[in-house]
Amino acid sequence: MSTPIKVLIVEDDPLICKRYQMILSKDKEIEFVGTAASGYEGTMLAALHKPDIILMDIELEDKQAGLRATSEILTYMPQIKIVMLTVCETDETVFRAFELGATNYLLKNMPAEAIVQAIKDAYYDQPSLHANIAGKITREFKRIKTAEDSLLHNFFILTQLTPTELEVLDLLMKDYTRQEICKLRHVEPSTLKSQINSILKKFNRSSVQEIVPVLRELHIPQILAQRKGKLSLGDG
Incomplete structure (x- = not known):
């Protein structure tokens, strides 16, 4: 035996x-x-x-x-x-x-x-x-791959934002209203609108609501907090 x-x-x-x-x-x-x-x-x-x-x-x-x-x-x-x-x-x-x-x-x-x-x-x-286990591995692999792609893609866009746009985006992700942001940054609503439009254009999105949830899910606010001032950003 x-x-x-x-x-x-x-x-x-x-x-x-x-x-x-x-x-x-x-x-x-x-x-x-x-x-x-x-x-x-x-x-x-x-x-x-x-x-x-x-x-x-x-x-x-x-x-x-x-x-x-x-x-x-x-x-x-x-x-x-x-x-x-x-x-x-x-x-x-x-x-x-x-x-x-x-x-x-x-x-x-x-x-x-x-x-x-x-x-x-x-x-x-x-x-x-077992078929259901194999399916779970496949799904999770796809989810991780998608998240990685999305993280890299969005992080690349963040590096294209000016320091001013980055600051505005940071405040938007912290749920400040446009009125509050204007007060905090001492700018006119028209100036803020222009800055937000520039951010939207770089992300290729039509509203802030399309950007903020995605960035939160990818823990971008934490990344920004940890790396504040260390990103290679354009002049603003």
């Missing part, structure tokens, strides 16, 4: 842990080597037992503990295959798990045969992603 697949379970729910132990004990190709109830304990047992596969719960002592443990384990023991466990998956969390090097992703309530198959697929380098 070939060497059994050594599996470590990292799960803080004793009932789920017991269920997985029972499932694994029924398969002659799998050897159950231990359980851990926290990310820290999981990392220690991974070093001690050197399992082939780890079934890793994402939410252990906190919501990110499983991801941290995964990162730690794969940094020092990259040969280990990690299959993530969760009760509900979000696009972002699924993507983050695979970004860290997880091999597969399982919902905790999946049937016994699906859990065993996922372990064997991971061991033999044949990860078979």
